[in-house]
Amino acid sequence: xxxxxxxxxxxxxxxxxxxxxxxxxxxxxxxxxxxxxxxxxxxxxxxxxxxxxxxxxxxxxxxxxxxxxxxxxxxxxxxxxxxxxxxxxxxxxxxxxxxxxxxxxxxxxxxxxxxxxxxxxxxxxxxxxxxxxxxxxxxxxxxxxxxxxxxxxxxxxxxxxxxxxxxxxxxxxxxxxxxxxxxxxxxxxxxxxxxxxxxxxxxxxxxxxxxxxxxxxxxxxxxxxxxxxxxxxxxxxxxxxxxxxxxxxxxxxxxxxxxxxxxxxxxxxxxxxxxxxxx
Amino acid sequence: xxxxxxxxxxxxxxxxxxxxxxxxxxxxxxxxxxxxxxxxxxxxxxxxxxxxxxxxxxxxxxxxxxxxxxxxxxxxxxxxxxxxxxxxxxxxxxxxxxxxxxxxxxxxxxxxxxxxxxxxxxxxxxxxxxxxxxxxxxxxxxxxxxxxxxxxxxxxxxxxxxxxxxxxxxxxxxxxxxxxxxxxxxxxxxxxxxxxxxxxxxxxxxxxxxxxxxxxxxxxxxxxxxxxxxxxxxxxxxxxxxxxxxxxxxxxxxxxxxxxxxxx
Numbered sequence: 001x002x003x004x005x006x007x008x009x010x011x012x013x014x015x016x017x018x019x020x021x022x023x024x025x026x027x028x029x030x031x032x033x034x035x036x037x038x039x040x041x042x043x044x045x046x047x048x049x050x051x052x053x054x055x056x057x058x059x060x061x062x063x064x065x066x067x068x069x070x071x072x073x074x075x076x077x078x079x080x081x082x083x084x085x086x087x088x089x090x091x092x093x094x095x096x097x098x099x100x101x102x103x104x105x106x107x108x109x110x111x112x113x114x115x116x117x118x119x120x121x122x123x124x125x126x127x128x129x130x131x132x133x134x135x136x137x138x139x140x141x142x143x144x145x146x147x148x149x150x151x152x153x154x155x156x157x158x159x160x161x162x163x164x165x166x167x168x169x170x171x172x173x174x175x176x177x178x179x180x181x182x183x184x185x186x187x188x189x190x191x192x193x194x195x196x197x198x199x200x201x202x203x204x205x206x207x208x209x210x211x212x213x214x215x216x217x218x219x220x221x222x223x224x225x226x227x228x229x230x231x232x233x234x235x236x237x238x239x240x241x242x243x244x245x246x247x248x249x250x251x252x253x254x255x256x257x258x259x260x261x262x263x264x265x266x267x268x269x270x271x272x273x274x275x276x277x278x279x
Numbered sequence: 280x281x282x283x284x285x286x287x288x289x290x291x292x293x294x295x296x297x298x299x300x301x302x303x304x305x306x307x308x309x310x311x312x313x314x315x316x317x318x319x320x321x322x323x324x325x326x327x328x329x330x331x332x333x334x335x336x337x338x339x340x341x342x343x344x345x346x347x348x349x350x351x352x353x354x355x356x357x358x359x360x361x362x363x364x365x366x367x368x369x370x371x372x373x374x375x376x377x378x379x380x381x382x383x384x385x386x387x388x389x390x391x392x393x394x395x396x397x398x399x400x401x402x403x404x405x406x407x408x409x410x411x412x413x414x415x416x417x418x419x420x421x422x423x424x425x426x427x428x429x430x431x432x433x434x435x436x437x438x439x440x441x442x443x444x445x446x447x448x449x450x451x452x453x454x455x456x457x458x459x460x461x462x463x464x465x466x467x468x469x470x471x472x473x474x475x476x477x478x479x480x481x482x483x484x485x486x487x488x489x490x491x492x493x494x495x496x497x498x499x500x501x502x503x504x505x506x507x508x509x510x511x512x513x514x515x516x517x518x519x520x521x522x523x524x525x526x527x528x529x530x531x532x533x534x535x536x537x538x539x540x541x542x543x
Contacts, residue, residue: 035457042464046474050328053480058327185309192313196320203327208319216316 006107010115018119029122036125044069044133047198060200063140064230070133071157072197072222077127078161080119087117088165088186091172094260095183097269144230152239156225159246163220164193166249169257176260179270197221213245220245288379289387296391311400318350318404321473322411337477341504343413345475348503349496351401351415354393355430356496357466358437359459360385362445367455372540386438418505425509429499432516436494439523440466446530449538471497477506491519 022029051057051065060068079088086092090113093099102112138145171189174182196218201209212219220242228238300307322343329339337345349356362385365371374384408415417423440462448458467473469492476484476497487493494516501507 031451031453032457035454035461039460039464042468045468049479049483050474053478054328057324188310188313192317195317199320199324200327201320201323203323204320205323208323212316212320216313 003111007111007115010107010111011118014115014118015120018121018123021119022121032122033125036123037129040073040126040129043194044073044129044198057200058202059232060202061140063137064226064232065200066133067137067141067230068200068222068226069198070130070135070137071160071226073126073130073133074157075130075160075164075197075221076194077124077130078157079164080123080126082114082118082161083165084117084119084123087113088168088190089172090169091175091182091184091186094172094175094264095179097179099264100269141230149229153229156229156239156242159243160221160225162246163217163242163249164190166246166253167193167217169253170249173253173256173260176264192216193218193221197223199223200227217245217249285379285383289383292379292384292387293391293394296388297394300392300395307395307399311396314350314353314400315404318347319411321346321350322413337475337504337506340414341506342475342478344415345500345504345506347404347408347411347413347415349472349500351404352430352499353472354396356433356499357463357470357472358389358434358441358495359463360389360438360441361459362441363448363455363459366445366448366538366540369540371538382438382442385441386434389434389438417503422502422505422509425513426499426503429502429509429513429516432513432520433495433499435520436491436516436523439520439527440491442527442531443523446527446534450534466492466495469493470495471500475500475506489515491523494519 047057047065047069051060051062056062057065086098093102102109102116105112168186168190172182172186174185196212201212201219201223204212209219213224224233225239225242227233228241325339325342325346329342362371365374365385374381377384379387405415417426444458444462447453448455469487469490471484471487471493472495476487476493478484479487488497494512498507498512498516502509502512
């Protein structure tokens with residue numbers, strides 16, 4: 001209970017700091033937010049336009065594609081809200097030696113990482129875009145939507161975000177071992193996720209598909225959970241596959257991160273040395 | 280400055296930049312793998328969609344070639360000098376001190392940054408194209424030659440865009456990060472780099488093809504795949520290059536006086 005209270009206090013603190021950033025210069029915030037909205041709209045527009053042109057994509061109807069795009073945007077939005085300031089791009093923090101700042105804080109590392117990237121106002125654009133798309137698509141999904149389905153939807157959404165975060169931490173942990181080389185490793189990884197998550201993956205060969213659900217589990221960002229939620233995958237366990245994958249990915253990420261921490265305990269960071277690469 | 284001396288200076292920058300890719304960015308293999316993955320997903324998507332529908336004059340085979348060549352030449356078809364980052368980190372101050380004009384410096388850095396990717400990603404991707412079920416060959420030898428000319432026009436337009444955005448960034452004191460991302464996002468959609476403009480609904484492609492963004496990626500790819508009139512596409516590219524360079528020059532000369540920079 002004290003842990004939860006502390007978490008809530010920290011979230012409130014970071015939300016307040018974010019709100020201060022928004023109000024400090026509304027003009028700058030508006031430009032930033034508008035820019036973010038343009039990026040989000042541009043990201044989904046290609047798939048949206050294709051779905052309009054071909055009245056859906058393969059076995060996916062137009063409204064199902066819109067739902068998937070909304071779900072994908074909400075996954076991204078959730079991570080942008082909860083894991084800002086390079087928590088999602090953990091390789092940058094580690095590679096730049098900024099992890100020392102986290103170690104200095106009077107709280108456990110997990111708590112610091114879970115809270116200090118919280119920016120619910122400034123980074124809400126992707127989430128709101130996604131929510132809008134899901135609501136738009138839900139007009140055609142009335143037969144599916146009920147309380148149980150909504151609960152499963154939220155559960156899968158959290159699981160999808162966990163998968164992305166875990167993969168990011170898994171690869172980003174390489175920056176413990178190679179700070180300069182792996183500092184930006186999350187960028188191409190997440191860029192690839194951003195591109196691939198927008199398309200239904202039904203047409204891929206078995207080997208590729210298995211690879212996209214295991215080695216690089218981008219299939220769990222939107223395609224697989226939406227497929228399960230919209231009834232494209234009839235098996236009963238389909239709606240539980242993404243949460244299970246999230247647990248497995250999180251375990252792997254924690255193991256990799258701890259291994260990196262172990263290495264870090266011996267080598268430390270070069271940030272504050274005279275010849276540090278960012279010195 | 281005579282032309283030979285100028286070219287030599289640019290060549291030195293190109294060589295330094297090309298070498299630095301290997302020294303500073305050794306995780307390039309992972310980046311290349313991610314790019315391969317993306318193109319494989321796109322190819323499979325086209326196969327699913329286009330076997331069931333007509334495609335406005337573009338056959339499935341043509342679109343697969345279009346997608347593959349787009350990825351092979353991704354950096355050349357959406358060229359970036361990263362001048363906004365030089366403004367952001369103050370590196371621009373050092374650039375002004377170097378004995379070469381700014382445009383030549385940034386172009387040389389840009390071309391140098393391509394070398395490694397062309398040799399270790401683009402070429403291998405072209406070679407494995409038949410295994411991906413894609414014919415990577417241009418529609419004719421003439422189309423291949425005109426494609427190269429068209430890519431040069433794309434470079435001119437892309438660099439002009441960069442200097443226009445940089446001038447506006449200097450004036451409005453915006454975020455380099457945001458400007459860079461917005462530029463890439465808009466370019467990807469409007470240039471036909473991700474989805475051929477002919478596949479867009481409501482005849483949008485017919486309108487977008489006249490915009491300067493389409494002269495970046497769509498024009499050279501249409502020339503390569505033989506799905507557009509090369510004379511018209513090249514004329515349009517040259518016209519946009521001239522218009523944008525006049526605009527870029529005026530804006531940059533005007534707004535660079537407002538530039539204040541530390542460090543670099």
